[in-house]
Amino acid sequence: MVEYTSTGAVPKLKDQVITIVSWIPSGTVVSYGQVALIAGMPRAARQVGWLLGHMAETVNIPWWRVINNSGRISIKNSDFTLLDQKVRLENEGIKVSNDCTLNIEKYRFRPNKSFYKRFQLPTTYITYLITRYQL
C-alpha cells in the first residue's frame, strides 16, 4: 500500500526501518520506539508500526522481531495475525505466552556502539541509546 509519490519524495523513515529491522538478529526483539530511536526519530514509534503494517507483505524483512515496549505482540491491520508473529518468534527460540506476551527485556536486542555508528548518529546520542537499553 505504501507507494512513492510522483513528486519523487523519498520517505526516509521507511528506508531506515527497512535497514534497521533487517539487521535485528534472529532470536532477539526490539520495540517500535527502539527502531524509531535508532532511526534518529525518538517519537516516531507509531509511524514505525504503520510502516511495517504496510511493508510486511511486500518487503522481505523480519518484521516479527518488532513488538511493543510492554512485551506484547500488537500486530493489527495486516495480512498476518497475532498467531503468525507468535509462531515466527517461537521458531527463533523465543518463549511467547498464550496471551501473546513475552519477556522483552530478556530477548531485547541491545546494539553496541559499532552497530549504532552505521547510522551516523551523533556520539552523544549513541551514548544515550547504549545507556537507555542496558540491563
Next chain:
DNA sequence: GCTATGACAAGGA
C-alpha cells in the same frame, strides 16, 4: 497545505 490515521509509549487511575 490541511486533516485523518495509526502493529506506539508513558504515566495515571
Next chain:
DNA sequence: CTCCTTGCCATAG
C-alpha cells in the same frame, strides 16, 4: 494487572 488519556509525527488523500 487493566483501562484510559495525552503526546506524538510520518504518510496518505
